[in-house]
């Protein structure tokens with residue numbers, strides 16, 4: 001059967017298209033209201049702002065056709081904002097009514113006790129008391145969410161609907177909702193691994209609501225809610241001396257072998273390794289193009305092809321870093337950062353990670369007296385694609401001091417003392433892959449980029465990178481205390497215990513590693529089972 005895609009052109013739908021095709025279905029794009037009237041099965045991935053999505057539906061003349069289609073109980077699946085528009089409205093756009101098929105309204109998560117947006121793997125546990133399976137949703141499965149607004153769950157309001165919920169802090173929200181042939185998920189099935197593909201398949205094949213044997217109460221109430229800690233596999237990618245794109249890995253950012261000739265270490269092919277990590281249970285895959293400061297025409301950037309290929313088989317979020325900034329091609333063609341990012345999103349990336357450019361932007365922010373000017377890569381990309389799509393990658397190096405009074409920079413006490421027994425250090429931000437230190441400390445950087453609208457911090461530490469000696473707990477904790485956005489701890493992971501430390505002692509939201517996964521020293525599954533044994537919530541490998 002042909003599936004019709006209602007795409008309003010607002011973001012990365014390559015992954016959804018790939019997911020549907022991987023399940024053996026053909027997709028066609030809706031181009032007119034008539035296409036909606038004639039469709040047999042519609043997928044609606046709403047992306048971006050609620051008001052904008054509703055207004056675009058109206059402007060294109062689709063809203064009435066969608067209303068007719070849903071009223072006739074024909075198969076329709078909304079995703080993310082595509083779920084929210086089925087409700088009466090959203091706090092995000094107070095003056096714009098939703099389609100109104102489901103009672104209730106989306107509200108912004110309360111950020112007093114937790115980071116907003118809510119990013120990561122959470123439950124969609126079915127609440128209804130009936131004995132049936134709802135689109136293959138399983139109580140212990142985890143699904144990938146990225147959103148700031150959600151419909152709060154109130155038991156009394158759901159008569160006649162099958163509802164699945166997640167919980168975030170002390171808020172319970174709608175993760176999925178179904179009635180007849182109408183199904184909608186707040187999470188992204190195309191980014192939710194095996195569990196996501198299972199629910200998508202149920203919709204595509206018309207197996208939404210079916211009776212199951214067994215005890216419904218047990219299924220409904222035994223699920224663990226809440227956001228999981230994420231385990232991220234990171235692939236540093238560059239061309240080796242023969243010109244082939246390889247995954248490499250440095251020790252304190254030096255990626256060349258210590259032997260004579262010093263070749264670039266080659267740990268595998270990017271697309272193959274990403275697929276392996278997906279199958280092993282990585283919650284996200286990050287690619288860093290580590291020699292992006294070299295000039296290449298934008299369209300020839302080999303990472304675009306890596307992303308296109310990877311997104312065909314990897315159904316968890318993909319982040320791409322390296323070279324996200326304003327670019328001028330060797331022939332003089334100028335590309336603003338938002339255009340560079342767009343090319344990556346269209347190739348399958350869910351987030352872009354900005355390193356060097358964010359340090360330079362922070363310098364200017366302080367030079368202007370902490371004023372935003374709206375022109376930075378972070379601001380322009382966050383405006384166009386949402387804050388959740390913008391990660392800032394930090395490459396700090398310790399500068400040891402005997403006493404904090406020796407510097408105006410923010411100092412902390414790392415676990416390791418300096419070469420002369422110093423107990424304090426400030427963390428200097430670097431650019432160009434650690435090649436150049438700037439007069440900005442990590443505290444200054446992360447607070448500035450949070451103000452600019454970064455959605456997440458990827459916190460490396462050059463002193464720890466490749467050492468297998470554990471994350472820099474003091475640094476991670478210090479950054480967690482300074483910002484509200486999620487922090488991914490990176491650099492130094494050597495064993496599962498290190499992840500537990502960084503989650504429990506430093507409060508990291510995600511742990512990222514490279515070397516131990518590339519060298520097959522510690523499988524991702526071992527990290528997760530260790531964390532489960534310690535009572536931390538993680539996503540199971542089988543989804």
Ligand code: 1PR
Pocket residue numbers: 234235236249250252253254255288289290291292293321322323324353354355356357393394395431432433434460461464465466467468490491492493512513514515516
């Ligand atoms: O500055 O926006 O063009 O982005 C360049 C990106 O490339 C930055 O995110 C920067 O971190 C990264 N990068 C540049 N040079 C290197 C290098 O290694 N020579 N890699 C580099 C950064 C650090 C992590 C690594 C963790 C975990 N590598 O990505 O994966 O430290 O490693 P471990 O688990 O083995 O300890 P821009």
